Amino acid sequence: MARSAHRRAGLPRRLTVVRDHGRVSGPGRLSGLGGDTELGGLATAMTVPEAAGDDPLPSEPLPALAARYGLKETAARPPILGYLADLWQRRHFIVGFATARNVAMYTEARLGQVWQVLTPLLNAAVYYLIFGIILDTKRGVPNFIAFLVAGVFIFNFTQRSFIIASRVINDSLPLIRALYFPRAALPLGYVLIELEQLLISMVVLVAIVIGTGEPVTWYWLLVIPVLFLQAIFNVGAGLILARVGAGVDDVSQLLPFIVRTWMYTSGVMFSIQTLKSLAGHHKLAYILQVNPAAVYITLVRTALLKSQRLSIPGAAPYSHRLCTLYYDSPTKHLYDSAHCEALVSHTGLWLYAVGWAVLALVIGFFYFWRAEARYGRG
Amino acid sequence: MVIVDDLHVVYRVYGAGGDKGTAATALMRIMRKQQRPSIREVHAIRGMSFVAYRGDVVGVIGRNGSGKSTLLRAVAGLLPAEKGAVYSDGHAALLGVNAALLDDLTGERNVVLGCLAMGMSPQEVKEKHDTIVEFSGVGDFINLPMRAYSTGMGSRLRFAIASSKSHDVLLIDEALATGDAEFQRKSHQRIDELRQDAGTVFLVAHNLNEIYETCNRVIWLEKGQIVRAGTDVPGILDAYLAASGSEPRFRELQEAEAEAETATVEA
Numbered sequence: 175m176a177r178s179a180h181r182r183a184g185l186p187r188r189l190t191v192v193r194d195h196g197r198v199s200g201p202g203r204l205s206g207l208g209g210d211t212e213l214g215g216l217a218t219a220m221t222v223p224e225a226a227g228d229d230p231l232p233s234e235p236l237p238a239l240a241a242r243y244g245l246k247e248t249a250a251r252p253p254i255l256g257y258l259a260d261l262w263q264r265r266h267f268i269v270g271f272a273t274a275r276n277v278a279m280y281t282e283a284r285l286g287q288v289w290q291v292l293t294p295l296l297n298a299a300v301y302y303l304i305f306g307i308i309l310d311t312k313r314g315v316p317n318f319i320a321f322l323v324a325g326v327f328i329f330n331f332t333q334r335s336f337i338i339a340s341r342v343i344n345d346s347l348p349l350i351r352a353l354y355f356p357r358a359a360l361p362l363g364y365v366l367i368e369l370e371q372l373l374i375s376m377v378v379l380v381a382i383v384i385g386t387g388e389p390v391t392w393y394w395l396l397v398i399p400v401l402f403l404q405a406i407f408n409v410g411a412g413l414i415l416a417r418v419g420a421g422v423d424d425v426s427q428l429l430p431f432i433v434r435t436w437m438y439t440s441g442v443m444f445s446i447q448t449l450k451s452l453a454g455h456h457k458l459a460y461i462l463q464v465n466p467a468a469v470y471i472t473l474v475r476t477a478l479l480k481s482q483r484l485s486i487p488g489a490a491p492y493s494h495r496l497c498t499l500y501y502d503s504p505t506k507h508l509y510d511s512a513h514c515e516a517l518v519s520h521t522g523l524w525l526y527a528v529g530w531a532v533l534a535l536v537i538g539f540f541y542f543w544r545a546e547a548r549y550g551r552g
Numbered sequence: 553m554v555i556v557d558d559l560h561v562v563y564r565v566y567g568a569g570g571d572k573g574t575a576a577t578a579l580m581r582i583m584r585k586q587q588r589p590s591i592r593e594v595h596a597i598r599g600m601s602f603v604a605y606r607g608d609v610v611g612v613i614g615r616n617g618s619g620k621s622t623l624l625r626a627v628a629g630l631l632p633a634e635k636g637a638v639y640s641d642g643h644a645a646l647l648g649v650n651a652a653l654l655d656d657l658t659g660e661r662n663v664v665l666g667c668l669a670m671g672m673s674p675q676e677v678k679e680k681h682d683t684i685v686e687f688s689g690v691g692d693f694i695n696l697p698m699r700a701y702s703t704g705m706g707s708r709l710r711f712a713i714a715s716s717k718s719h720d721v722l723l724i725d726e727a728l729a730t731g732d733a734e735f736q737r738k739s740h741q742r743i744d745e746l747r748q749d750a751g752t753v754f755l756v757a758h759n760l761n762e763i764y765e766t767c768n769r770v771i772w773l774e775k776g777q778i779v780r781a782g783t784d785v786p787g788i789l790d791a792y793l794a795a796s797g798s799e800p801r802f803r804e805l806q807e808a809e810a811e812a813e814t815a816t817v818e819a
Contacts, residue, residue, distance in 0.1 A: 236555050236556075236557035236558075236601060236603070236639075237557060237637070237639070239555060239603070240555045240557070240639035243553055243555075243641065244641065245553060245554075245555060245639035245640055245641050246639060246640070246641070247637050247638065247639055248626075248627060248628065248629030248638045248639070248640050248644065249629045249631075249632055249633060249637070249638065250629075260671075263671055264668065264669065264671065266668050266673070266674050267665065267668035267669045270661075270664060270665050270668050271665055271668075271669075274654070274657050274661045274665060275657075277657075278654075278656045278657050278697075281656065281697070348655075349654060349669070351625075351628070351630055351646055352645065352646055352647065352710070352714065353645055353666065353669050353670055353714070354643030354644065354645065354670075355669040355670070355671070359669075547629060548632070550630050
């Protein structure tokens with residue numbers, strides 16, 4: 175009874191305008207409809223006058239009607255500033271999403287959250303076995319273990335952010351289709367997850383650094399701005415990859431190989447600054463040293479490790495003789511690499527660190543936003 | 553309010569078969585610069601126009617493959633229009649049958665994250681949390697991951713989350729069909745409240761009773777086009793029933809209800 179009551183009296187009735195473009199065949203076309211088989215042509219209006227109201231004219235073109243009511247096309251992209259505001263408004267969602275994902279990540283494993291510490295440790299152990307012992311790239315690098323582990327952890331942050339970001343849209347399709355929220359929240363959230371993981375890894379790293387006899391100094395505080403800049407870089411690049419990965423699956427198939435190649439050229443398990451085979455190739459060495467991963471890795475290493483601060487080229491006045499001594503027998507003259515010429519100064523590294531972060535963020539955000547209305551389609 | 557203006561939607565389906573699906577055939581195809589043979593176009597919506605106002609609950613009926621779900625996804629802005637456009641006054645929430653929000657998280661976290669994603673503040677989420685959980689009726693299961701839920705429980709929770717905020721446009725694609733009788737009653741109440749908040753609700757259902765009881769307007773689709781649309785709900789439902797070879801019954805039902813009502817009033 176209540177139901178039929180509201181049908182008849184509850185809601186204000188308006189004139190309904192339905193333009194029927196007609197159908198060519200099919201059962202059940204019964205009453206009251208004029209057919210107009212020409213698609214997009216003049217429509218026949220079917221009016222069901224139930225009550226008077228501020229009715230639109232049947233003849234008014236629908237786009238004009240929409241404009242009059244202030245409606246927007248659903249498939250249109252939001253304005254960029256409004257999008258930013260939306261994103262800021264969803265900050266609690268981004269943080270909550272990251273935390274929840276982090277908790278859920280290891281629910282299927284018996285050791286649970288212990289894997290957060292175990293994974294980086296095992297990673298470091300594998301790389302030490304291969305590069306420190308079997309391939310012996312530790313020659314010429316003081317405190318190789320701490321050097322290697324720092325590189326592995328920092329690179330891992332970027333690597334995982336990239337790979338996850340490239341899949342994030344396709345992995346979150348149900349959420350994207352069910353609710354409206356700025357889609358950039360997803361890659362942002364995932365990079366935040368990786369940042370949380372990195373912070374746990376950093377605790378492990380600090381233990382290793384102290385355990386290998388490095389002193390605790392104020393320089394350590396520099397790690398914070400470096401990781402901040404790296405996180406911004408990851409977000410920016412992650413946004414680019416998220417859009418690319420949302421379109422074609424080929425990218426997320428290919429990405430692991432690209433990232434691995436990148437790892438081998440970023441000085442994760444050797445020092446690009448002092449590698450002998452790079453000594454004659456200034457241009458190549460320069461490019462390798464200013465690539466984003468190498469920049470962030472080097473900055474973290476020099477902040478955390480005194481041995482790196484003392485041995486990195488440019489740390490001591492240039493001396494051709496001492497530099498040659500180092501290259502002749504690196505193990506004996508371990509710290510003389512400091513007397514070699516620095517291709518990129520320390521200040522230069524910081525400028526690159528800021529530059530890469532800002533560049534990636536601006537381009538990434540803009541690029542991701544341009545396709546905002548297209549995510550979730552399939 | 554939703555305006556659909558001469559909408560055409562074309563799906564492009566990949567991987568519909570075609571070649572043997574081996575690496576060798578794929579390579580040959582690329583070398584010959586051929587399009588993927590498996591790409592097929594499905595013209596799912598062929599020129600549809602209608603207006604749905606604030607406070608409308610629009611039932612969408614039609615046979616399988618007539619374009620109901622496609623229409624809803626287009627209204628939600630999830631499918632690009634080949635031609636024409638969809639206009640609405642806000643973002644749409646789309647509830648489908650299988651769309652779990654975050655499968656590996658507990659119901660509890662889904663409630664919180666779902667609400668935050670819809671733009672509520674943490675304070676609002678706290679206030680609404682108990683209502684949502686109670687409405688969903690999943691009980692102790694709220695602390696289990698959503699993948700442990702039955703289909704019905706999942707859709708109850710999703711509906712509870714999505715309907716906790718008033719949306720400008722709410723699209724329900726058979727999402728209520730898996731609920732039990734008690735939940736269907738509760739969800740109808742909720743939909744009524746939503747339309748009083750001046751939202752527009754679209755409801756796809758094969759259960760015509762659900763449409764009859766909930767909607768004040770019906771759109772009947774066939775092969776991607778509108779057969780009939782209007783506010784004469786029992787009339788259109790009966791016509792649909794007649795067309796699909798069943799006995800029309802809603803007009804009678806309405807008259808019987810009206811009579812019963814008059815009788816009650818007189819008494």
